[in-house]
Amino acid sequence: MIAGIIIAFAVIGVIFLLYNYTYQPLGTQNTTQATPQNTQATTINTLIKNFAFSPQTITIKAGSTVIWTNKDSTSHTITSNSGNELNSQLLSIEGAYTHTFNQKGTFNYHCTPHPSMKGTVVVE
Template sequence: MAAAALIVFAAPLTAQPAVAQPNRTFTVTVTNMAYRPSTLRVHVGDTVTWDFSDTSSAHSVTATQQGTTHDYFDSGTMTGGTYSHTFNQPGTYPYQCNVHTSMGGTIIVG
């Protein structure tokens, strides 16, 4: 009797590389004395564009924290138009309008 040979081919187990998310752009609308949405979650490398739809009053988008561990951003005072910032560091970024300090928002970068 001939001995039967058992041959097993196994595919090597390799980890699949993580698929990078393309950098995305999000919009925050500045209207009616508010940022909409007021809180936004994004990934590192994403860009946030503030659309100053409220042309009846000047506004700004200004980070309220500064330092080497935070991306600092400041649109300056604007009436109409857009301002964009790309977030390259994870963290929580509160911001406000320097003209109307009761207007505030937060970008959470994870």
Template sequence: MKQVFLSTIILVLISMGFMSCSKSSSSSSPSTATVNIKDMQFSPASVTIAAGGTVTWTNNDSMTHTVTSTGSAFNSGNLAAGKTYSFTFSTKGTYPYTCTIHPSMTGTVIVN
């Protein structure tokens, strides 16, 4: 009787171990991200994607904006209201960007 009890305890401990393993599996960055341009802001201001992933910006504002990398990695040019711009990031790194029409608008893409 005591052995049955002990083996039950061991089985429970083993299954708990498996559960904690599956829970702690590493989460990788998504391959796509979207940024909403509205009220002269990039939202969210910072997005993180995996290398090879694509970020799409949508201008949901009433005026023209640009999505321009401060390191000249990408540049949407004039992005009229209602238009979208996508860029695929193949190289890991941190990419700050701005709107050249409204330099107070800033954002960051993190590629890891």
């Protein structure tokens, strides 16, 4: 009987020691959290409607793809202001142009038949 009581106290003592060893009071917990970063490439849809690109400016990660879809009543292009990163053919109504941006930078573009239509892709 006494041996049983001693064993019970020994087990309770071990449990108590283990609990205190692994227990961390709330005030001492490490609350530093890593900020998740979105490094995944995505696909962004841009509409051409009412003689405008919508959205006019987009920000994406390198490796992302942009799809421009012409929902306007006339044909349009997606043409780089400088260089030849963007150079679509004339997009008919419901036509689409797809481009994947692998380089970081800012890419300004316009519609050749309607130069007042402007857009920007910022690649981070």
